[in-house]
Amino acid sequence: MIMSRSEARHNDGSVVTGTLLDRLLTGLPAEAVLTDPDVTVSYANDMASFCPAGAPAVVVLPRTVEEVQHVMRTASELRVPVVPQGARTGLSGGANASDGCIVLSLTKMDRILEINPVDRIAVVEPGVVNATLSRAVGEHGLYYPPDPSSWEMCTIGGNIGTASGGLCCVKYGVTAEYVLGLDVVLADGRLMSTGRRTAKGVAGYDLTRLFVGSEGSLGIVVRAILALKPQPPQQLVLAAEFASGAAACDAVCRIMAGGHVPSLLELMDRTTVRAVNDLAHMGLPDTTEALLLAAFDTADPAADLAAVGALCEAAGATQVVPADDFAESELLLQARRSSLVALEAVKGTTMIDDVCVPRSRLAEMLEGVERIADKHRLTIGVVAHAGDGNTHPTVCFDAQDPDECRRARESFDEIMGLGLELGGTITGEHGVGVLKKEWLARELGPVGVEMQRAVKAAFDPLGILNPGKLF
C-alpha cells in the first residue's frame, strides 16, 4: 500500500509500524529487530531523572555499517524519528525514546578494530565499552584517559555523543580531545568520514569535533579513531580535610595557580561526607565540612603530594593525609567513588546536576548551592571535579512526595541559574538531552541558538535524528 506522508509522520499506528518493520527487515536480520513491547520498553530511558520518554515502535541492533545505513535510509524514507543509544547510562535523557521512534542501539557493534602503539591510536566500533577499551590498550602500555563514572558500562559511542568527562579530566581533558576521526552515517544513510588517523590535521572544517557532544542529533557514529596516551605511572592520592567549603576551594585555587598538574582533584562537601560515612562507615570525621582528594601520576608523586599538602595547610586544612602506597590511595578514592550511591541512599532518589564554573568561582558556587538547599528545605550534596570547577550538586529527594519533587526541580533550575551567573555553563560533561534544553537557549543566546539550529538543519533537514533533544 502507498501511504501519504502525513500518515507516515503520524507514527503511532500499526499501518506505519507494519510498513516500517517490513522495510527494516529487508536489510536487517530478524534477530536485530525487536518489537515486543515488553522488551522495547526497556530501551525507553537513560538514567536521568525527570525526563519524559516515549514508547519506541521498534528497537534495532545492527552489527554492520551497512545495516546502520539501511536503518537510516528507511527512517528518512518513512520520516520516522531515530534515537541512537549506547549503554543508556546518560544523565540528561539524551537517549530517551520518543513515541513511535526507531531506537538504534549500537551496542552490538562492539569490536576493537585496531590498537597501534606507534601511532598511539585505537580504531573502534561505537558499542565498545569504555572499560573494555581501557583494559585492551593497557595491555599495550597505552592509556585511554576519559573515565566517566559509568566507565564499566558506558560505550565509546555514547561517550562521543555526550562528550563525556570523568575524574582524570583535570590533567587529561575530555573525550573530545581523544577523537581524531569518525565514520558517520548521515540522516539519509550516506556514509561520511571525518578527521584523520594522524596526530595532526587541518583539512577543512573540524566536523569530527562537531559530532562529539552532538547527542546523536547530527548523524550516527559507526567507527572512531581515538588518540591514546602512554600509560602513566600509578597515581598516589592525598586527602585533606577542611573546616569549611571555602577553605577547600581556596586550596584548589592555590594548587592550580601554583602550577601543579594533579591527575585528579576532587571535592566532597559536608553533606556528601556524612552520606558516605552513614553508608560505608569510612570513619571520616563528622566535623569535616569539606574533603579534598588530590592525586599525582608523575615520576615522583610523593614530592608532588608534599607540595600540594603544604598548600592545603596554608589554606587551612585541619588534616592532611598523603597515602603511603597505591593500595592506600585506592582506599582514599573509595570515599569519592561511593559518593553518588551514598547520596542516593539518603532519600531514595537523586537528581544529579552538572554545572561547571571557572574554578576561581568554585567557593561561590558551593555557598550558593547551600543557600538554595536551605531555601527549598532540601538535602543537596556537592561532589566536584574541583580542579575543573565542574560541580555535581546532587539533590536528594523522596520521589513519592510531590511537594519535595517540585522543590527538587525548582532547586535544580536555580542551581543552573547560579552557574550561569558565575560565568559557568549548564553542563560540564553530562550534556543537554531533554533535561536542560530550556536552559541551553539561556546559555547560548538567540544568535547562538539560531546558528546551532542552522547546523542541525544542514545535517538533518528532515529532523529525524533524536528530535526533541538539545533545542
Next chain:
Amino acid sequence: MIMSRSEARHNDGSVVTGTLLDRLLTGLPAEAVLTDPDVTVSYANDMASFCPAGAPAVVVLPRTVEEVQHVMRTASELRVPVVPQGARTGLSGGANASDGCIVLSLTKMDRILEINPVDRIAVVEPGVVNATLSRAVGEHGLYYPPDPSSWEMCTIGGNIGTASGGLCCVKYGVTAEYVLGLDVVLADGRLMSTGRRTAKGVAGYDLTRLFVGSEGSLGIVVRAILALKPQPPQQLVLAAEFASGAAACDAVCRIMAGGHVPSLLELMDRTTVRAVNDLAHMGLPDTTEALLLAAFDTADPAADLAAVGALCEAAGATQVVPADDFAESELLLQARRSSLVALEAVKGTTMIDDVCVPRSRLAEMLEGVERIADKHRLTIGVVAHAGDGNTHPTVCFDAQDPDECRRARESFDEIMGLGLELGGTITGEHGVGVLKKEWLARELGPVGVEMQRAVKAAFDPLGILNPGKLF
C-alpha cells in the same frame, strides 16, 4: 544613487567602490580605511608561493567589535567579499586578497584583555602577536604552547584561523586544543559567542572548534578565550645522527611506542642538514643522512634523554649528543630553526609543503619524497615534526626558470598524493587556503565536501567570507 544588485556584485568599478567607501566611513574613522593602491597592494598576499592574489578595493583596520560588525553589515548589504587577515604569515594563500574585496585586517585589535592564573586562561583580541601573548603569560608562570615558526610575527587570530601547530605539538597539541571560547562577528554583522571560560563544557554543538581552522570563511573572530598550561621546566635537547632516513624514522617509532613524551621531536634530512651546513657552518658531519632532535621539559630531562639516546643507538644512530645544559640545547635547536632559511638559500625560492602521515609511515614518506625529487631533478629538503608524522618537504627552485617552476609544482602535487596514499592528510598545520583547495576534495571525498559546503552555507549564505578559499 541607487545601485542594482548586479552593479554591486560586479565590484571592480569606481561606482561601487565609492559607495562602499562612503558606507564604511559611516562607522569607521578615516585612518582605519586605506584606499591608496600603493598601500593596499601590500595587503594582497600572505607568504605562500604559487597562489594568485587579487587587488583589494579597500583595506580596513578596525579597533573595536562594533567596527568589525559595521564592516560585515556593509559587506553583506553591498555583497562585497571580505578577506580577513592577521599578520599574513600563512603559507597557503588563505589570506590572499581577491579582486575588489575588503581586506579586513585585525592587527589593530591587539589587546590582551585578561590573564587569569587560577582559571589558567587568557582573553585576547585577535591581533595579539603569538610571542607577545607567550611572554605576557610567562610572567604569570603560565605557558601558551602553540609555537608556529612565525611566532614572533603571527597573530592569535591567524593561528585560530589556520589551526596552527609548531614544534611543541608532539607533547602539547595544536592551537585548537587551547581555544575555549570565541566571540565571532557573523557574515551579516551579528555577534555570536561560542564556548566557555570554564575548563569543561558541553552545552550544544562545538562551534568553537568549527571556527578554529576555518580560514576566515565562517565568521570573524574578534575575541578568544584561551586555555593556558603551567610553565614547564626548560627543555634539554639531544641530537642524534643517522646513516639513513629510515634509521632515524625507526628511532622515532621506538621513542613513541616506548611511552616517551618528548616536548620536541624533530627530523632533518640529508638535504636540509647540508643546506644548514652551507649557510651557517654548523659543523654537522656531511656524511649525516638524517639528524634527529629530541627534547624533554620534564623534572629529570637528563634521564629521559639517556633513555631516548639508547633507543636512537638501538635504531642505528652513528652519534648521540645530549646537551649538558640549556645553552647547549639552544645551540642544537639553531640547526632546526635555520632549516627553512638555509633551504631558501639553495635556489632562491622554496615551496613548503605540509603533509602529515601516521608516524609509522614516516620512513615511507621520506623515501617517497626522495624518489619524487630524483624524478623531477629537484632539490627537496624535508624537515619534519617527526613525533607527529608532520613533514614539511620543501622544494628548492629557481623562480626565474619556468621549467623548474613547473617541475616544482608537479612534485608538490605528487607529494600530497603520496601523503594521502600513506593514510595521511594534505595539511597538518598550514591549512588549505588557495594552494591546496583542489586537493581538499580528494581528501574529504564527495560526501565530506558536500557537508562542509552545507556548513559554509549555514554561516555565510551570501558567500562573502573569504570566497575562493578551501573549496
